[in-house]
Amino acid sequence: MDAVELARKLQEEATCSICLDYFTDPVMTACGHNFCRECIQLTWEKAKGQKRRRKQKGSFPCPECRELSPQRNLRPNRLLTKVAEMARQHPSLHSRDLCQVHKELLKLFCEDDQSPICVICRESQEHRPHRVVPIEEAVQEYKLKLEKDMEYLREEMMKTGNLQAKEEQTLAEWQEKVKERREHIMVEFEKMDLFLMEEKQRLLQALKKEEEEMVAKLQKSIALLEQQSHSLEMLLLQLEDKNERTPLQKLQDMKDLLSRKNNLSVQYPEATTTKLKTVCRVPGQIEVLKNFQEDVMPDPTTAYPYLLLYESRQRRYLSTPVDGTACGKDRFLAYPCVVGQETFSSGRHYWEVGMNLTGDALWALGVCRDNVSRRGRVLKSPENGFWVVQLCKGKRYAPTMSALIPITLTEPPSHMGIFLDFEAGEVSFYNVNNGSHLHTYSQPAFPGPLQPFFCLGAPKSGQMVISTVTLWVKG
Incomplete structure (x- = not known):
């Protein structure tokens, strides 16, 4: 018997016939059959509710052979507990190693469907025309492919890691450049703000100076014209007063009045150009x-x-x-x-x-x-x-x-x-x-x-x- 058949036999011996799973707390009946303690107890509990006579009160039939067995005669099977534990840990006895349809070991590999199959699947209509090889041969072939693919993936992972490190470095350098540029922009705009403020003050001061000079010039011209107007008004009043008097009174002091009129110098200032020289010019x-x-x-x-x-x-x-x-x-x-x-x-x-x-x-x-x-x-x-x-x-x-x-x-x-x-x-x-x-x-x-x-x-x-x-x- 090969190792696979031996493993399969071990699986059958370690499986409960009621739950079809590996034994849990196995017990033996009087007739020598083994079951999970919980499975046999649940089976007999259901049998209690059935209304039928039994030959011996307090006894129940064995699910395997139907022989009556007293419930109190259930004996723990410690050896079978160890066998079940060994079956659970055996790598070839896992459920994934069994055909889901036939519950047989997956011994073959269908290359057309790229999936493991059992010997019964091999003879089925579905897989009969396909190319099928033993699982060990397929594993050996795919092992080489997997090793090659793993080597390729390791190389790609290394390249990806190097590129990631490079990108992370580029990101850090980029963020540093952005930070420097941001600071540069802020500094330059602060300098420009200061420059614009200074230029604004310069233009306002120039405008104020131009205003003051023009105001002083116009006020001086206004003062001279006001003084001249006052002199002319006083002389006019004197002449009007002299003109209202008698002929003899008119002739008195006439020479002085006429002399004052002839010596009067009337001056008119040149027209003042009020065009502003200071222009509104914002740099940039x-x-x-x-x-x-x-x-x-x-x-x-x-x-x-x-x-x-x-x-x-x-x-x-x-x-x-x-x-x-x-x-x-x-x-x-x-x-x-x-x-x-x-x-x-x-x-x-x-x-x-x-x-x-x-x-x-x-x-x-x-x-x-x-x-x-x-x-x-x-x-x-x-x-x-x-x-x-x-x-x-x-x-x-x-x-x-x-x-x-x-x-x-x-x-x-x-x-x-x-x-x-x-x-x-x-x-x-x-x-x-x-x-x-x-x-x-x-x-x-x-x-x-x-x-x-x-x-x-x-x-x-x-x-x-x-x-x-x-x-x-x-x-």
């Missing part, structure tokens, strides 16, 4: 605004009939109507104006306009509502849907609304920046050449969508450049 502001820069393009379908648009990137003129051509409802007819193709109803937007203009040029820049009047002449004011600045003859540059102090420049800027903050209700204008702020419109909210607005006055006013498009008025 234009660079910050460029983060919101848009590639604004004029819409040729809205252009004034004689406003020419040349697209330098494509080297062609954009479509503009000729004399006599019917004009659409979106085209400006009252002024040489055009709006951008973009419509803004939210967010922040910045664009720049280059200008090569003559000294007497008339122009306007800014934003307008998308439904402004395009056929009639209207004042370009917020009330009419225009938020623009313009240059009039005489080089007066001011918002086209009733401003208390219109902005005046010595010469028109050659590079303008327009910044729209829709949610804030603000449109701001900047001289890109020197970074100075020119004007800001501010209201609680805009009444609707806005479009970039451009107006170029009259023929021979020069040129205006928006992105890659050049505008000028046909003469």
Whole structure:
């Protein structure tokens, strides 16, 4: 008998015929059969409830041979207890080593199904056409494969571990770089905050000094004029008094009065220019605004009939109507104006306009509502849907609304920046050449969508450049 059959025999001897499991606290009946103590007691308890006569009262039949056995004659079988324990610990007697269908040892391996089978399974219709080998042969073959796979997995684990360590190092280095950059940003912005505060104080001090100098100059001029006015008033009163007297009294002291009048020196101060020299210039502001820069393009379908648009990137003129051509409802007819193709109803937007203009040029820049009047002449004011600045003859540059102090420049800027903050209700204008702020419109909210607005006055006013498009008025 081989080891497998011997193990199988041991399993059969160590199995209770009632529960079909290894013995637990085995006992022997008078007839010599063995059962688990709990199993035989439960069996006899059930037999008590059956209403049938027994030949001997207090005796019960053996489940194996039906021979009557007194319940009190159950004797513990210590040897069988040890055999059952040995069977439990035997590696080849585990339930996983038995066929689930036939309860036979799994001795063969089906290579088609890649699963162990028993000898009865081998003869079944299912496995008969399959390639079957002994379990030991299959184990040997797969042992080599498993060893190869385990070696591969060990190598991959080593690679993975090395990569993980490298990634962890990279993570630590990255976090250190981020920490250093964060500290650098904070330090630089703190320095910038300090610099901006110092620049703010410098500009405010310069403005205060300019204010004090102008106030002192004007107050001195006012004092001189007040003194001169007082002298003139006193002399006038004397002359009026002399004029009311009798002819003889008029002639008295006349020479002195006339001499005082002739010697009176009336002086008028030169007109004082109240143009502010201190400009509002925040360092780096234009660079910050460029983060919101848009590639604004004029819409040729809205252009004034004689406003020419040349697209330098494509080297062609954009479509503009000729004399006599019917004009659409979106085209400006009252002024040489055009709006951008973009419509803004939210967010922040910045664009720049280059200008090569003559000294007497008339122009306007800014934003307008998308439904402004395009056929009639209207004042370009917020009330009419225009938020623009313009240059009039005489080089007066001011918002086209009733401003208390219109902005005046010595010469028109050659590079303008327009910044729209829709949610804030603000449109701001900047001289890109020197970074100075020119004007800001501010209201609680805009009444609707806005479009970039451009107006170029009259023929021979020069040129205006928006992105890659050049505008000028046909003469």
